Amino acid sequence: MSDRPNSRExxxxxxxxxxxxxxxxxxxGIGELTFESMLYKGWIEQAHDDDYGEDGLRITALGQEAFARTGRG
Incomplete structure (x- = not known):
């Protein structure tokens, strides 16, 4: 498992x-397998947006670190 995100991630x-x-x-252009992989790596997590009443995804501290490794974070 790579610690550097691919282009979709x-x-x-x-x-x-x-x-x-x-x-x-x-x-x-992002499929379910990409999200599943990112959830497994701990880069994103399921979250609820109280303002809009929707369930979605948000970045974690590990995801912030992974994004920083891209050189764009």
Missing amino acids: EKVLRRLCLGDIEVAAKFT
Whole structure:
């Protein structure tokens, strides 16, 4: 298992890096296997957005570290 995100994982982390909660459907071109892998690695977690009443995903501290390894974080 790589500790450096691939291009799809980087796309997800980039969008979540500000701490927002986003639904998976908003990530065009990102499939369920990518999200499952990132959940397994601990880079993202399931979260509930109380403002919008939606369940989605948010970045974790490990995800922030992984994003920093891309050189863009």
